[in-house]
Amino acid sequence: MVLDEFSLSDRVAVVTGGSRGIGEEIAVAMAEAGADVAPVARSEDALEATAERIEDAGGTAHPRPLDVTDEAAVTAMFEEVEDSLGDVDVLVNNAGVNPFFGNARDLDGETWRHILEVNVTGSFYCAREFGQRVHEREGTGSLINLASVGGVVALPYQAPYTASKHAMVGLTKSLAVEWAPAIRVNALAPGYVKTDFTKGVRENEEIRADLLDTIPLDRFAEPDEVAASAVYLASDAAGYVTGEVHVADGGIAAQ
Ligand SMILES: NC(=O)c1ccc[n+]([C@@H]2O[C@H](COP(=O)([O-])OP(=O)(O)OC[C@H]3O[C@@H](n4cnc5c(N)ncnc54)[C@H](OP(=O)(O)O)[C@@H]3O)[C@@H](O)[C@H]2O)c1
Incomplete structure (x- = not known):
């Protein structure tokens, strides 16, 4: 059954x-697809709320505070996490920040370093640890790096973010080649x-209208639409997919 290929059981x-x-x-x-999941981030209360939803969906949760x-x-x-849930099969490098919207001429070094540090360096630390562990146990795995449509085309007035997401695409391609066939590595670019x-830009009427003009599907994405792509990339349904940039952007990059 083709739907079994999308299962993340065990x-x-x-x-x-x-x-x-x-x-x-x-x-x-x-x-929901069958996995046990460790959500990690800095906000402990919010992690507990995610953990409750994971358990309601039938998974075992191990929420864990972490600054990447x-x-x-x-x-x-x-x-x-490995002591609690067992060997990690899937890593989703999703933590990211974008505190700057403006002309790159006005960008200070500290903000530049912060964006690159969280979005790229933090993702590299997590990927390296995952890669070492899978290698040591001679296992297999799937690594998904959250890029962005800004990892594929320019996002005006978001130079450091765009640079960080292009770096995620480069990291994805390098690791996909280095770590094949044991680990499939893909980027997900919403x-x-x-x-x-995106609350700030969606709530500004002028910016909102300008952005919608650039989106052929004429709407913003729901978070669960991106999650569906992540489940696919993690699963055996994507067993021959590695080094790909999976774009889920309503058609922006196609223009
Ligand atoms: N929303 C979009 O339109 C969009 C589009 C394309 C790509 N993306 C990418 O998708 C990912 C998630 O975005 P989102 O929209 O869900 O953003 P969000 O709602 O702001 O969530 C960001 C997440 O990153 C975590 N985080 C930030 N800094 C961290 C750190 N130093 N260590 C650990 N966790 C950290 C935050 O948790 P804590 O604050 O609790 O640490 C939070 O869970 C990002 O990589 C973003 O670039 C988003």
Whole structure:
């Protein structure tokens, strides 16, 4: 049955940035598909709420506070999750920030470093730990890196974010080649999704109208639409898919 190929039964997934938004929906969707899930992020209360939804969906949850920029904490998190849930089969590098909207001429170094540190370096720390563990146990796995349509085309006035998401695409392609055939590595590149991340631009009437003009499907995405793509990429249904940038952007990049 083709739908069995989408099952994540007996898999263990770590979802960074699992406290809200896209990461929360990915964590819950993976539990609905049969996985046990560790949502990790900095906000403990929000992680507990995600964990409740994972358990309601039939999965075992292991919520764990983590700042992805803390190298030692990333190692400790994997150790704890593997003690609790077993070997990690799926890593979703979803934690990300975008605090800057403006002309790159006005961007300070600290903000530039912060965006690159969370979006790229934090993802690398998590990917490296996952890659080492799968290699040591001679196992297999699936790594999904959240890029963005901004990893494929320019997002005006978001230079550091666009640079960070293009870096995620480069990291994805490198790791896909280096770690094949044991680990499939893919990037997931959403367009504008209805989360806190885009609240500011969606609530500004002028910017909202301008953005909708660029989206052929003429609407913003629901977080669960992105989660469905993540379940696919994690599952055996995508068994021959690696090094891909899976764009779910309502058609923005096609123009
Ligand atoms: N929303 C969109 O339109 C859109 C489009 C394309 C791509 N994306 C990408 O999708 C991912 C999720 O976006 P979202 O819309 O769900 O954003 P969001 O609602 O703002 O959630 C961001 C998540 O990242 C976590 N996070 C931030 N800094 C962290 C750190 N240092 N360590 C650990 N976790 C951290 C946050 O948790 P804590 O604050 O609890 O740590 C939160 O769970 C991001 O990588 C983003 O770039 C989003």
